[in-house]
Amino acid sequence: xxxxxxxxxxxxxxxxxxxxxxxxxxxxxxxxxxxxxxxxxxxxxxxxxxxxxxxxxxxxxxxxxxxxxxxxxxxxxxxxxxxxxxxxxxxxxxxxxxxxxxxxxxxxxxxxxxxxxxxxxxxxxxxxxxxxxxxxxxxxxxxxxxxxxxxxxxxxxxxxxxxxxxxxxxxxxxxxxxxxxxxxxxxxxxxxxxxxxxxxxxxxxxxxxxxxxxxxxxxxxxxxxxxxxxxxxxxxxxxxxxxxxxxxxxxxxxxxxxxxxxxxxxxxxxxxxxxxxxxxxxxxxxxxxxxxxxxxxxxxxxxxxxxxxxxxxxxxxxxxxxxxxxxxxxxxxxxxxxxxxxxxxxxxxxxxxxxxxxxxxxxxxxxxxxxxxxxxxxxxxxxxxxxxxxxxxxxxxxxxxxxxxxxxxxxxxxxxxxxxxxxxxxxxxxxxxxxxxxxxxxx
Numbered sequence: 125x126x127x128x129x130x131x132x133x134x135x136x137x138x139x140x141x142x143x144x145x146x147x148x149x150x151x152x153x154x155x156x157x158x159x160x161x162x163x164x165x166x167x168x169x170x171x172x173x174x175x176x177x178x179x180x181x182x183x184x185x186x187x188x189x190x191x192x193x194x195x196x197x198x199x200x201x202x203x204x205x206x207x208x209x210x211x212x213x214x215x216x217x218x219x220x221x222x223x224x225x226x227x228x229x230x231x232x233x234x235x236x237x238x239x240x241x242x243x244x245x246x247x248x249x250x251x252x253x254x255x256x257x258x259x260x261x262x263x264x265x266x267x268x269x270x271x272x273x274x275x276x277x278x279x280x281x282x283x284x285x286x287x288x289x290x291x292x293x294x295x296x297x298x299x300x301x302x303x304x305x306x307x308x309x310x311x312x313x314x315x316x317x318x319x320x321x322x323x324x325x326x327x328x329x330x331x332x333x334x335x336x337x338x339x340x341x342x343x344x345x346x347x348x349x350x351x352x353x354x355x356x357x358x359x360x361x362x363x364x365x366x367x368x369x370x371x372x373x374x375x376x377x378x379x380x381x382x383x384x385x386x387x388x389x390x391x392x393x394x395x396x397x398x399x400x401x402x403x404x405x406x407x408x409x410x411x412x413x414x415x416x417x418x419x420x421x422x423x424x425x426x427x428x429x430x431x432x433x434x435x436x437x438x439x440x441x442x443x444x445x446x447x448x449x450x451x452x453x454x455x456x457x458x459x460x461x462x463x464x465x466x467x468x469x470x471x472x473x474x475x476x477x478x479x480x481x482x483x484x485x486x487x488x489x490x491x492x493x494x495x496x497x498x499x500x501x502x503x504x505x506x507x508x509x510x511x512x513x514x515x516x517x518x519x520x521x522x523x524x525x526x527x528x529x530x531x532x533x534x535x536x537x538x539x540x541x542x543x544x545x546x547x548x549x550x551x552x553x554x555x556x557x558x559x560x561x562x563x564x565x566x567x
Contacts, residue, residue, distance in 0.1 A: 143213035278332035284448025298328020344408035350557030360557025381457035446513025
């Protein structure tokens with residue numbers, strides 16, 4: 125469904141990872157966009173026409189749309205005498221008990237209701253548990269009798285490729301009336317190549333949660349294979365590669381850490397939506413969460429066997445993922461690994477290295493960074509290859525391992541060097557899914 129939208133201007137509330145890419149993209153597609161953000165460091169970077177995070181081509185787009193006036197920004201939502209569309213993109217983080225915190229979207233909804241006019245349109249794009257849009261946001265918008273239309277249109281882009289996907293992925297349109305569905309579809313048909321209209325808001329909410337939960341479950345199956353392989357002289361990488369060779373019905377992901385701002389959260393949101401204490405989503409999340417404790421325990425045990433005390437540890441890959449490359453540290457498993465080692469080995473020296481992450485960014489999480497890959501190996505006892513950045517897949521690990529302080533251990537969470545065991549004497553290798561082959565030999 126395509127049509128020329130009469131809705132202009134657009135107000136994007138929240139210029140984080142989701143909101144800023146959307147605001148820049150819509151401004152570049154001909155909308156007049158105003159973005160609001162309460163965090164000063166984001167606004168300061170925008171004054172320099174820069175994003176506060178790494179995203180392919182985003183700085184180029186920001187330079188263009190800020191220069192031509194298509195994108196403006198401020199801390200607060202400005203008043204208007206004309207109708208507008210408000211797109212809410214603020215975060216819905218989890219509390220420590222893994223229940224969703226809706227304070228941010230509630231506060232934004234109250235602010236929008238205060239300044240909105242009859243006929244304004246609110247689109248919720250934040251990830252929420254089922255029923256939130258109608259049960260929480262709609263009553264706020266209708267609290268003073270204003271006629272404000274409402275839709276839920278989830279963000280589903282891949283961080284690192286967001287600008288490309290905004291223009292190519294189908295946009296889900298969830299609304300409870302035909303007029304709201306048409307209005308939202310006309311807006312997003314100016315943004316992407318296709319829109320998909322669904323019956324109501326709750327359907328769109330569940331689609332968003334389903335998209336991320338199914339990926340979490342797929343990773344969990346592979347990580348369960350890795351856990352089983354650890355108990356025997358089995359390599360999970362071989363189980364997976366051999367099992368799918370020429371066989372069309374098995375195609376597992378590579379086992380490894382699963383984190384980030386979405387996959388670590390949305391399974392909990394779905395489980396909370398259902399009110400179930402145990403569910404497939406919850407079980408998958410627990411499997412993926414368990415990697416940190418299981419691997420740190422294994423590495424600590426092998427340190428005792430090798431006689432390593434008060435080690436120097438380097439964690440390669442601090443961002444939550446390496447493909448596509450990002451400097452986003454939210455939900456990073458590497459940070460969880462760092463913090464757990466800090467707790468159990470208080471005398472250890474622990475450093476990080478990531479070609480995409482600066483010391484300034486890492487310092488917010490209490491991590492000291494090496495400047496080069498070589499520094500990460502020099503005089504180090506334990507090297508952890510933690511994310512899947514392609515840089516780490518192509519390194520000369522044999523040569524770099526000569527810089528290690530022996531005895532030493534290389535632990536590869538992604539099993540990229542499972543079939544390569546020509547390291548110097550005193551250097552031991554293991555990976556997630558091959559604990560039974562520690563040091564290159566079956567234990």
